[in-house]
Amino acid sequence: xxxDAPPLIMAGLTGGIASGKSTVAAMLxxxxxxxxxxxxxxxxxxxxxxxxxxxxxxxxxxxxLNPEGQIDRDALGTIVFNxxxxxxxxxxxxxPRVHEVMQQHIDTFARQxxxxxVILDVPLLIESGWHAFLPVVxxxxxxxxxxxxxxxxxxxxxxxxxxARIRAQMPIDAKRAYADYIIDNTGTREATQRQVLAxxxxxxxxxxxxxx
Numbered sequence: 001x002x003x004d005a006p007p008l009i010m011a012g013l014t015g016g017i018a019s020g021k022s023t024v025a026a027m028l029x030x031x032x033x034x035x036x037x038x039x040x041x042x043x044x045x046x047x048x049x050x051x052x053x054x055x056x057x058x059x060x061x062x063x064x065l066n067p068e069g070q071i072d073r074d075a076l077g078t079i080v081f082n083x084x085x086x087x088x089x090x091x092x093x094x095x096p097r098v099h100e101v102m103q104q105h106i107d108t109f110a111r112q113x114x115x116x117x118v119i120l121d122v123p124l125l126i127e128s129g130w131h132a133f134l135p136v137v138x139x140x141x142x143x144x145x146x147x148x149x150x151x152x153x154x155x156x157x158x159x160x161x162x163x164a165r166i167r168a169q170m171p172i173d174a175k176r177a178y179a180d181y182i183i184d185n186t187g188t189r190e191a192t193q194r195q196v197l198a199x200x201x202x203x204x205x206x207x208x209x210x211x212x
Contacts, residue, residue, distance in 0.1 A: 008110050009117040011180075011203055014125035015140035016172035017165055018151040020185040020192070024140045025121045027196040032204075034113055036105045038098055038122040045097040046071050055093045060086070081168065095128075117203050126178050127170050136203060139179035141172060142186050 013028070015021035029035050045052045048070050056071060057064070060079060066072040080087040102120065109118050119138075122130055131137045142150070144166060151162040176182060181199045185192050 008106070008114060009203060009206075010106075010134055011117060011119050011136035011138055012125045012131055012134040013119050013121045013138045013140070014123060014131075014175065015185075016142070016144075016147055016169055016175070017123075018147045018154060019140045019142045019172065020150075021121065021123065021140045023189075024138075024183055024185065024192065024196055025119065027193055028117075028119050028200055031197060031200045033117045033119045033200060034109045036102050036109075036118060036120045038102060038120065041098050041101045041105075042094055043073075045101060046094060050097075052093055052097045056090065059089055059093065117200070124169075126175055131178055136180045137178055138181045138183065138199060139172075139175050140183050140185050141176065141179075142184070144172060146186055147172065 013021060013025055015024075025035050025037070044050075046056060047053060048068075053071065056076070060076060064072055064076045064079070066075075076090070080090050106118060109116065120130070120134065122128070125131050125134075125137065147166050148159065148162050151157060151165065152159065155162075157165070181202070183192060183195045183199060
């Protein structure tokens with residue numbers, strides 16, 4: 001992956017499922033950061049008619065399509081969830097296209113907003129190795145027990161299904177070792193926002209990292 005847009009201030013944002021990463025990304029955007037959302041881009045590159053769409057349908061068949069002909073993310077997720085080869089095949093199709101569009105966004109921000117920090121919002125930032133290309137990593141953290149509770153409430157899952165989804169990712173506690181800044185999202189929204197604004201200011205001004 002190429003991340004080449006000096007002299008931009010850049011950082012990666014990651015977390016675990018149901019940790020509140022999207023909330024933190026929105027707070028960073030409100031503070032003035034430019035967000036490059038890998039999940040949003042991944043949805044765009046697999047839309048009907050795009051090259052990745054055709055490659056995915058060829059690999060996994062038409063049963064993954066919804067009545068409108070778009071890829072059904074739940075149907076595709078069911079296939080790749082417990083099949084490492086299928087998951088790798090999907091990643092090999094999608095990731096290069098996502099990288100390309102992310103770089104286009106970075107280049108645009110470098111031209112139009114060179115003074116604003118650029119945050120790469122990537123759920124699997126550490127698992128994919130992308131963190132190695134970035135000077136700063138921000139982790140949105142909640143304990144696994146809170147992930148489970150929030151995931152059950154958000155998606156209507158039972159305890160075992162929620163834990164299966166959590167365990168399919170790198171443990172959130174293991175991600176702490178890779179983080180330059182840790183935002184604890186266990187408490188109130190106001191408490192999280194205070195941490196976000198403090199981290200944003202340190203990144204913007206080149207201050208050193210702090211961890212709780």
